[in-house]
Amino acid sequence: MAKYVCDFGEVTSVGEKVIETATTLEAAVNTYSSRIESDLASWTGTAKDSFKTTNASQVSAAVSDLNYVKSLGDFIKNASKSIEELETQLAALSI
Numbered sequence: 001m002a003k004y005v006c007d008f009g010e011v012t013s014v015g016e017k018v019i020e021t022a023t024t025l026e027a028a029v030n031t032y033s034s035r036i037e038s039d040l041a042s043w044t045g046t047a048k049d050s051f052k053t054t055n056a057s058q059v060s061a062a063v064s065d066l067n068y069v070k071s072l073g074d075f076i077k078n079a080s081k082s083i084e085e086l087e088t089q090l091a092a093l094s095i
Contacts, residue, residue, distance in 0.1 A: 008084040015076030022069040029066070033059045 036055050040048055 006080075006083065006087070008080050011080040012077050015073045015080065018073035018076060019070050022066045022073065026063060026066045029059055029062045 033055060037052070040052060040055075043051070
């Protein structure tokens, strides 16, 4: 029976790197947002309100996207594990 080869360790590593990168980017977004909020402390008026609203919206969108990317990383890791388990079961079959 033909055996398909996949480097499951490498695939799992890719999933972990995707999660790690998304986590790093999320920290950067939060740092950016905190610095913007700090810089806006001395502002007044509608410009401040508008900028704060836009900033909050952009940060929220970025965090939402990064949570999706983290879910993708989890999916990659789980898919790798599931395929490896299935391959092991198939390899044990005697047809």
